[in-house]
Amino acid sequence: xxxxxxxxxxxxxxxxxxxxxxxxMAKVPxxxxxxxxxxxxxxxxxxxxATGLPEKRDEYWRYTDPAALIAPTPPSVDVFEITDEPLVFxxxxxxxxxxxxxxxxxxxxxxxxxxxxxxSRLAEATDIHWAQDLYxxxxxxxxxxxxxxxxxxxxxxxxxxxxxxxxxxxDRPVSVCYLRRKAASDAILxxxxxxxxxxxxxxxxxxxxxxxxxxxxEIDIAEGAVLHHVRTMGRDxxxxxxxxxxxxxxxxxxxxxxxxxxxxxxxxxxxxxxxTGKGGSAHIAGAAMGDGAFLHDDTVFVTHQxxxxxxxxxxxKVLRGGAVGVFQGKILVEQPAQQTDGYQISQSxxxxxxxxxxxxxxxxxxxxxxxxxxxxxxxxxxxxHLFYLRARGxxxxxxxxxxxxAFLAExxxxxxxxDIAEDMRQRLRGWLERHR
Amino acid sequence: xxxxxxxxVKLENENKEILKGLTLxxxxxxxxxxxxxxxxxxxxxxxxxxxxxxYTVTDGSATLDGESLLDMEPEERAAAGLFLAFQYxxxxxxxxxxxxxxxxVNAQRKARGEAELSAGDFLKLVRAKAKTxxxxxxxxxxxVNVGFSGGEKKRNEILQMAMLEPxxxxxxxxxxxxxxxxxxxVSEGVNALRDAGRAFLVITHYQRLLDxxxxxxxxxxxxxxxxxxxxxxLALEVEKNGYADILAEVSA
Numbered sequence: 039x040x041x042x043x044x045x046x047x048x049x050x051x052x053x054x055x056x057x058x059x060x061x062x063m064a065k066v067p068x069x070x071x072x073x074x075x076x077x078x079x080x081x082x083x084x085x086x087x088a089t090g091l092p093e094k095r096d097e098y099w100r101y102t103d104p105a106a107l108i109a110p111t112p113p114s115v116d117v118f119e120i121t122d123e124p125l126v127f128x129x130x131x132x133x134x135x136x137x138x139x140x141x142x143x144x145x146x147x148x149x150x151x152x153x154x155x156x157x158s159r160l161a162e163a164t165d166i167h168w169a170q171d172l173y174x175x176x177x178x179x180x181x182x183x184x185x186x187x188x189x190x191x192x193x194x195x196x197x198x199x200x201x202x203x204x205x206x207x208x209d210r211p212v213s214v215c216y217l218r219r220k221a222a223s224d225a226i227l228x229x230x231x232x233x234x235x236x237x238x239x240x241x242x243x244x245x246x247x248x249x250x251x252x253x254x255x256e257i258d259i260a261e262g263a264v265l266h267h268v269r270t271m272g273r274d275x276x277x278x279x280x281x282x283x284x285x286x287x288x289x290x291x292x293x294x295x296x297x298x299x300x301x302x303x304x305x306x307x308x309x310x311x312x313x314t315g316k317g318g319s320a321h322i323a324g325a326a327m328g329d330g331a332f333l334h335d336d337t338v339f340v341t342h343q344x345x346x347x348x349x350x351x352x353x354x355k356v357l358r359g360g361a362v363g364v365f366q367g368k369i370l371v372e373q374p375a376q377q378t379d380g381y382q383i384s385q386s387x388x389x390x391x392x393x394x395x396x397x398x399x400x401x402x403x404x405x406x407x408x409x410x411x412x413x414x415x416x417x418x419x420x421x422x423h424l425f426y427l428r429a430r431g432x433x434x435x436x437x438x439x440x441x442x443x444a445f446l447a448e449x450x451x452x453x454x455x456x457d458i459a460e461d462m463r464q465r466l467r468g469w470l471e472r473h474r
Numbered sequence: 475x476x477x478x479x480x481x482x483v484k485l486e487n488e489n490k491e492i493l494k495g496l497t498l499x500x501x502x503x504x505x506x507x508x509x510x511x512x513x514x515x516x517x518x519x520x521x522x523x524x525x526x527x528x529y530t531v532t533d534g535s536a537t538l539d540g541e542s543l544l545d546m547e548p549e550e551r552a553a554a555g556l557f558l559a560f561q562y563x564x565x566x567x568x569x570x571x572x573x574x575x576x577x578x579v580n581a582q583r584k585a586r587g588e589a590e591l592s593a594g595d596f597l598k599l600v601r602a603k604a605k606t607x608x609x610x611x612x613x614x615x616x617x618v619n620v621g622f623s624g625g626e627k628k629r630n631e632i633l634q635m636a637m638l639e640p641x642x643x644x645x646x647x648x649x650x651x652x653x654x655x656x657x658x659x660v661s662e663g664v665n666a667l668r669d670a671g672r673a674f675l676v677i678t679h680y681q682r683l684l685d686x687x688x689x690x691x692x693x694x695x696x697x698x699x700x701x702x703x704x705x706x707x708l709a710l711e712v713e714k715n716g717y718a719d720i721l722a723e724v725s726a
Contacts, residue, residue: 430578431582431585
């Protein structure tokens, strides 16, 4: 008998994974950066090397296979151009920043200046910069209790992004447009937003922007500040990608985030929110619609650390043709967070029997005086509702469309600006009309 | 106007016959009432005429102005002029009452080859009709029937009827769940629509509603058939003696 160190299969797998990750990261050059940013990137590499890249067997990835997201090269897929409707937010007066296949397009963008706001690009970040306390910091904080290696990978390798510091109340939205012109492209963007006390802004994002994209946003919302966020990812059928939204809210701060996702082969939106000051409010909502080869995953984690805060998670999915919807949502209420008001709802409307919805709603509460509710349902269009509308003369197709829009209405309620909500409604209607 | 002949209907999923050779004729300008004990098939009749799933017609016919209703989709029946005021109007969260009404009115106009109503004309019309039914602007803004009281739901049904101007109106136990005042309001709404070109089929358990909506003809339904037909007096007889006497007399 030879002496051997006893190794469980599990430990062996982990060791192999870490080794593979470390070998891969050793070959990846970090983008040229000033000292503070380089240190932040190296920190992210260390975090990634400690956890390894994700695998399907990980609990956190049990419903969504990350293989295509971590493959060494992006997929090569047909470029999709929208010709039959105006681009999202075209009607909105906004400051426009354009990234094409992950590369900033200065000619297509507005000058990076606006009242009450400082905007710069990550790729042009200088040595002295307000963002250095934030870049990678919220991502690092988000590595517990569950590792988010794709976010660490992004912090390490992001090639660009926008750094926004808001000092006043800004009416005109900042709009980041992601466009795609290449069949195979990787967009790795990392944004940092700092909303100073009492400030307010609207951030718009649209377009998947690459065959494969990874977009991380680290957002610090100080006392009494307000961020409105509306994001759409649409119609580029074969794209894959991830987003991570990390938000820390101070006392009385507010966050309203709405995401619309249509089509797309594989999309995972993660959000991690910390309520760190008394009386904050965070609403995270999403509507997703897919037909056929579609998987959309919303993974949301809201942590209440301070008293008197309110959070809402509202996620709805409309699925047909074998499309898959995933929801993993958690409300964690720590002991000091008394008087927490937490709400979570995840629902899917299955338009046929082949589609499926996989949901893992969770509550974890350590405070004794809180109000938290959650619900998750999956079903078809209600036959009684449909008959009632048809009995009044509404044709079946139109009646179904009304009922699907009605199902999604609760997510649109989370958009404060009515013109933008109406635009989203029209997008949903357009999708439904194309996918009857 | 509405001709039902020897109609046999069974439940789709069970071998249970509900309507067993029902024959009925409702002429334009008239109000017919159908009364009958629980389980006689009254609501089934209204659903089958409106086109709800779950029933199989095994024999007989039902026509509206000579056109077979049974071959039409529910929305086609509505566009042809048939209207069912539901016994239990459903709540539809997320669909605004106003959007619903406008979609329904315009869909029917479109199906009949008429021009759609403009937003302004529609609004004027709906406000005027809502006012007579004491339906306030707040109710119009809410999702369809959501949070409405029983009386409000029934008033909303009559509002839809007034907006859609059907020619054949079926009222399925519209009096159920109504207090005296609400019943009066609903009845006034119905009576305002009485017209030489329009007919009503009023399904009810009780004679009470017929004090307000005066029928021309009263039918007694039992065991899936019309067993007796008479004038308004027949309803009074039921109120006084119950169904037992009539049913005994019929089966004798």
